[in-house]
Amino acid sequence: MxxxxxxxxxxxxxxxxxxxxxxxxxxxxxxxxxxxxxxxxxxxxxxxxxxxxxxxxxxxxxxxxxxxxxxxxxxxxxxxxxxxxxxxxxxxxxxxxxxxxxxxxxxxxQRLVVRETRLGQQCGAQVALISDIHFGKFTRERELNRLVDRLNTLPIDAVLVAGDWTYGPPHDLAAAFAPLARIKYPVFGVLGNHDEQMPGPPVADELREALTALNVKLIDGKRVWLGRCTLIGIGDLYAGIADSQVQHLQLDPPANPAERRVVLTHNPDVATLMKPGMASLVLAGHTHGGQVYVPVLTQLMLKRNTRGAYEQGLYPLPDTRLYVTPGIGTDILPLRFLVPPTIDVLSL
Known part of the structure; x- marks a missing residue:
């Protein structure tokens, strides 16, 4: 069995x-x-x-x-x-x-929007103002290529970059920013606090070298012509660069009148350092427009980051006008809510 x-x-x-x-x-x-x-x-x-x-x-x-x-x-x-x-x-x-x-x-x-604003600056130029690309941890090659493609479709004379190119970037900065070489317009820029180790890694020298090789003209402490206006670059406020450059501007003002002087900087608080007759327009970024918009809470956060709690858009100040762009990338958290990445097309 x-x-x-x-x-x-x-x-x-x-x-x-x-x-x-x-x-x-x-x-x-x-x-x-x-x-x-x-x-x-x-x-x-x-x-x-x-x-x-x-x-x-x-x-x-x-x-x-x-x-x-x-x-x-x-x-x-x-x-x-x-x-x-x-x-x-x-x-x-x-x-x-x-x-x-x-x-x-x-x-x-991913909602890259274009916002057009007329500022009546008598420059006879139209520019794309961007800021806070923050290439690195959150902004990657795909986003940078999309930005370049969109810039190349715009009817502009130049691209202005108001700092904070990086946020924990990869080691090879030349390869990281290589898509910028495809921009068909002149590109002028300044560095921001994250580029100047405030906070961030010490990438300023390597970043300058990489961007210069890609035909980006960094104008911190310099002046270039923008149409009929002088474009003046002012370095980062947190890094202690802005104060001395603003003082130098006061001692040695440009030859043309104030209504034809435009300042490009990173932190909008630089506008509060302007004296009468120095420049009639300051272009800045830094605030990300709040990045994540929550009523009251966002305003409290902006008050901690700028003296005027600047969010985005045009601000008439006693001695100049200030225009703040909400930026392209993100920091701290890879989130944007009710504040999409923006290219500001400004008619000067």
Whole structure:
């Protein structure tokens, strides 16, 4: 008589659970590989290793918002079908929050908008003003190429860049900014606080060399012609450069009248240093327009970053006018909400 074979013992882990474990392991491995690749290729200031790891973790980790939204949508559907009002309200609120986060991380930072403004500066020129590209942790090659392509479609005479080119950039700055060589207009710029190690790695010298090789004219402390106007570059305020350059401008003013002098700088607070007759227009960035707009909270944040709580747009000041652009990139968090990246086309 033949013995009956032993029945196989049931698996302690069900098939769906095994699939979930395998998927999570694959995602975790991919996350670690992406994080390590970015970390080892990023220019990092000594002592800021943890900050960089945090920023890169947020940049890649926020991709999980998409499976989270799928799960919350499924829970919301179940609650609605079962007519469980309280559960539906909780799931709906969580889904709306997740959707707003997905928009701020993946949709709005890609919405490159063009805003046209007439400033009546008697320069006979039209320029594209941009700022805060922040190439590095959050702004990558794809975004920079898209920016260059859009600039090349505009009817302008020059591109003005109001600082903060970098934010934890890769080691090879010449390769990182190589797309700028495709801009078909003259490009003038100044450095910002993140380029001058305030905060950030010490990239100023290497950045100047890389940008100069790409035909970008950095004009900190210099003057160039812009149509019938003089364009005056003023260096970064946080780095202690702006004060001395403004004093030099006061002692040695340009030959043409004030209504035909335009200052390009990074921090809008430089406009408060202007004396009567020095320049009638200051162009700046730095504030990101708040980057994430939340009523009251955004204004409080801007008050901590600039003396005038400057957000974006035109500000008439006692001794000059100030125009602030909301910038292109992001810092601290890779989010924009109700403040899309903007190219300001200014008719001077």
């Amino acid at each position: 033949r013995r009956a074979g032993r029945k196989p013992e049931p698996s302690l882990i069900s098939a769906p659970r095994r699939a979930a474990i395998i998927s999570l392991t694959a995602l975790a491995t991919l996350f670690v590989l992406l994080l390590w690749h970015d970390f080892r290729n990023t220019w990092i200031s000594p002592g800021y290793e943890r900050h960089t790891l945090f920023h890169l973790s947020v940049y890649w980790g926020l991709w999980l918002v998409w499976p989270l939204l799928a799960w919350l949508g499924w829970r919301l559907g179940r609650a609605v079908r079962a007519r469980r009002i309280a559960a539906a309200l909780v799931a709906g609120s969580a889904f709306a929050t997740g959707a707003a986060l997905a928009w701020a991380r993946f949709i709005e930072p």
